[in-house]
Amino acid sequence: MKFNNSVALVTGSSRGIGAAIARAFARAGADVVINHRTVGGSSEAKAGELAAEIQALGRQALVVPADIADREAVRAMMAAVRERFGRLDHLILNAARAPFKPMERLLDRELRDLVETNFVGQVRCLREALALLETSGGRVVFVSSLGSRFYAPEYPLGAMKAAMEAAVRHWAESLRPRGINANAVCGGIVRTDAFKVLRQVWDGLDRLPEELCVAPEEIADAVLFLCAPESRGVRGQTLVVDRGLGNRLRF
Amino acid sequence: MQQLINRTDVVAAVKQAAAETLRIDAATIRPDHSFVRDLGLESLDFLDIDYRLEQTFGIKMARHFFLEHAEDLFGEGSAIDADGRLTSQAIELLKSRYDPTRLPDLSSGLDMDQVSGLITVDSMSDAVMGILDTLPERCACGASAWKNGEGRRIVCGACGAPAAYTNGDELIRQWLTGIQAERNLFSA
Numbered sequence: 001m002k003f004n005n006s007v008a009l010v011t012g013s014s015r016g017i018g019a020a021i022a023r024a025f026a027r028a029g030a031d032v033v034i035n036h037r038t039v040g041g042s043s044e045a046k047a048g049e050l051a052a053e054i055q056a057l058g059r060q061a062l063v064v065p066a067d068i069a070d071r072e073a074v075r076a077m078m079a080a081v082r083e084r085f086g087r088l089d090h091l092i093l094n095a096a097r098a099p100f101k102p103m104e105r106l107l108d109r110e111l112r113d114l115v116e117t118n119f120v121g122q123v124r125c126l127r128e129a130l131a132l133l134e135t136s137g138g139r140v141v142f143v144s145s146l147g148s149r150f151y152a153p154e155y156p157l158g159a160m161k162a163a164m165e166a167a168v169r170h171w172a173e174s175l176r177p178r179g180i181n182a183n184a185v186c187g188g189i190v191r192t193d194a195f196k197v198l199r200q201v202w203d204g205l206d207r208l209p210e211e212l213c214v215a216p217e218e219i220a221d222a223v224l225f226l227c228a229p230e231s232r233g234v235r236g237q238t239l240v241v242d243r244g245l246g247n248r249l250r251f
Numbered sequence: 252m253q254q255l256i257n258r259t260d261v262v263a264a265v266k267q268a269a270a271e272t273l274r275i276d277a278a279t280i281r282p283d284h285s286f287v288r289d290l291g292l293e294s295l296d297f298l299d300i301d302y303r304l305e306q307t308f309g310i311k312m313a314r315h316f317f318l319e320h321a322e323d324l325f326g327e328g329s330a331i332d333a334d335g336r337l338t339s340q341a342i343e344l345l346k347s348r349y350d351p352t353r354l355p356d357l358s359s360g361l362d363m364d365q366v367s368g369l370i371t372v373d374s375m376s377d378a379v380m381g382i383l384d385t386l387p388e389r390c391a392c393g394a395s396a397w398k399n400g401e402g403r404r405i406v407c408g409a410c411g412a413p414a415a416y417t418n419g420d421e422l423i424r425q426w427l428t429g430i431q432a433e434r435n436l437f438s439a
Contacts, residue, residue: 015295041293042273100314107319107327109335193295196302200314 003227004029006136007085009077011035011068011125012095014043016192017143019050020216021092021223022061026053028224031060033081033088035095037067060085068095068121069113078128088132090227093122093164094143098157100201106156118160123167133180139227140175140182142168143219144238146246148186154201161186165238172236181235183226188214188242212245253386255397255405256308261383262376264403268303269372272296280372283353287368294367300375309404310382313419317348318366320423325437337361340436347430349374378419385417 008025012018014036022032032054036043044065051061062084066073081088097117099110106114126140133140147158148165164184171182189195189205191213199205222241225231240246262282270277273290286292292300301312315323318341321330330341337345342357349369355361386405389395394409405414417425431437 038293040291041287042291042296043293045291105323107322109327109331109333193299197295197298200298200302200305 002029003090003224006030006089007033007081007087008090008092008227009033009035009081009088009129010092010094012037013092014047014050016194017187017190017216017219018092018094019046020220021094021143022050022054024217024220024224025090026057026059026061029059030090031085032062033077033085034061034063035068035077036063036065037095037097039065067117068125069117071124074121074124074128078132081129082132087136088129089136089138091126091129091133091138091140092143092223092227093125093140095121096143096157096160098155098160100154100197101156102154103156103159114156114160118157119163119167122164126171130175130178130180134178137179138181140168140171140180141223141226142182142184143223144184144186146186146188146240146242148238150246152198152202155198168238169236176235181232183231183234183236184238185219185222185226186238186240186242187219188212188240188245190214190216190219192216212243214241214243218243252384253397253405255399256383256403258376258380260403261379262372264304264307265300265372265376265379268300268307271303272299282373282376283371285368285371286375287370297367297370304375304379307403308379308383309413310379310416311418311420312382313378313423315420315423316366317344317423317427318363320420321427321437324424324427325431329437331363335363337363337366343434343436344427344430345369348426381422382416382419385422386414391415 003025008030010018010022013022013034022034026032034047034050036047047063051063054061064077064080066077068074098114142164144161144165147155148161152158168182168184175182189208219241222239266277266280269280269290284290305312318330321344330338332338337360386397390407390410390412392407392410392412394407396408397405397414398408400406
């Protein structure tokens with residue numbers, strides 16, 4: 001797959017799956033916008049390292065700190081993309097943030113934050129990017145997880161993932177007249193920093209056989225496929241990339 | 252209380268865990284370093300350090316911060332107000348939990364966002380020591396023969412069972428319940 005002369009924005013891309021997607025786009029020839037939330041911490045440092053890596057590949061990289069739950073920050077991020085590149089071809093909605101506790105135990109504030117970041121924030125990113133995406137006939141890919149369809153302990157984020165898979169189906173049709181396509185990739189168990197949290201609340205997760213653990217690069221490859229002309233017939237779908245974990249009743 | 256693992260061992264283990272998570276030299280980490288302010292840690296990194304310490308000592312660190320437990324026990328809004336500021340009761344808890352000489356000026360209050368900055372290598376070492384010190388006098392088999400096992404894990408010298416500690420969350424809840432019984436900070 002070739003992505004020369006195109007620009008990809010990957011939200012939450014300083015680490016984990018997002019970083020793998022950013023790297024894959026750069027290797028395939030795209031210029032990349034790296035987004036992270038916290039300023040002055042480890043993710044800013046990691047975003048800087050990733051940008052240098054992408055530049056070493058001969059591609060351009062722009063790092064934009066923005067909390068996707070903050071409307072003004074999202075606006076400013078899209079303005080920065082417009083100013084630097086003048087275009088946006090691929091919007092990858094990867095950023096997520098949620099407490100790990102049973103949903104019914106979330107405080108009101110946590111419940112609002114959950115929806116504000118993981119649903120409202122995603123919709124805002126799309127909305128603010130629409131003008132740019134319309135010009136390029138752009139693609140949107142949401143990064144979902146198996147939590148959208150299976151129970152996982154202390155994982156209220158799963159409900160938001162399910163909502164977003166429905167949103168993607170909606171956009172695939174509602175944005176069709178504007179030439180924009182949307183799909184999702186639903187990842188299985190991926191050994192990222194978030195996995196370190198999951199294994200603490202999920203007894204036995206450490207014993208998951210290695211062959212059922214998805215590499216971040218495998219998610220990235222599926223995301224790139226959904227941004228490539230080869231997937232032109234796929235609209236509003238969620239592609240499960242879980243090495244078959246979801247096929248089984250037990251592992 | 253237990254005598255098998257001392258605080259120096261714990262501080263060394265906390266530094267080692269932080270060094271591995273952040274991929275920096277453990278020798279550059281000081282006991283008074285704030286993980287967030289001095290070492291650039293973020294929330295996901297904390298969980299990684301916790302996990303490493305759990306593996307090292309065979310313990311369960313707290314999953315939730317003590318102010319979250321306070322909200323759970325005493326109701327939403329009891330520790331953090333609608334604007335994300337700590338309530339006066341939460342400030343009192345903070346003063347009881349941390350060395351007052353190391354706390355910032357609290358006269359104008361504190362944002363919840365700033366609280367994680369208060370966690371230092373020292374305070375995390377205290378939390379680990381607190382858990383290790385819940386080692387019961389006797390193992391479930393009846394023997395009182397704890398000894399150092401593999402790495403830094405304590406095992407029963409008689410039956411070989413791993414030490415059973417109180418987990419970090421339970422310890423915090425006990426502490427909060429104790430403070431409430433004593434000082435009645437939160438009215439029913």
